[in-house]
Amino acid sequence: SSNAKMGSLTRYFKENSDRVAEAATAALGMAEMESLPGSQPHSPYNSECSTHSAEKNDETDIRQLITNLPSKDDIQLILGKLEVSFQKKMEEMGSDVQQLNLRVTDLEEERDVLQAQITNIATTLDSHIQF
CATH class of the missing domain: 1.20.5 (Single alpha-helices involved in coiled-coils or other helix-helix interfaces)
Structure with a gap:
């Protein structure tokens, strides 16, 4: 787009x-x-x-x-440079988004592990309190 x-x-x-x-x-x-x-x-x-x-x-x-x-050639040259610069920025942003998505996935996995550990600790505490 x-x-x-x-x-x-x-x-x-x-x-x-x-x-x-x-x-x-x-x-x-x-x-x-x-x-x-x-x-x-x-x-x-x-x-x-x-x-x-x-x-x-x-x-x-x-x-x-x-x-x-500016001449027609000057304008076309400037537009060409802008287009290249724009493409580079879009690629950088795409790369940044991929990095962020990977980081989000890592954080979600960490959260799931920590939640499982909290659940285990809570279960252990409950069993000790009952004794």
Whole structure:
């Protein structure tokens, strides 16, 4: 079940990494086009207004953000590492659960032995008290 969930999660990111990469490329291309002088006369970047520098800073921030987005290969590499790490943790937990089950079995057997000894002692005491 957890393997299936991890597989579908990995598949989801792999499928959507293409869209993220395409959107980032398109947005970067649009930002570069808008930054060219006179390329879009109606663009607020080409008009003389008080918000010009703030908008330019926003554009720079957006361009930096888009440039720093991980590539499809980066995302797949990260997901692969996460999947391996997840599998190791699941195996460790499975091993821990087996160890705990063995310990529980040992403790139950110990309890049964001790209960039998207590019953024997009680029986012995009862027989001594009757004499």
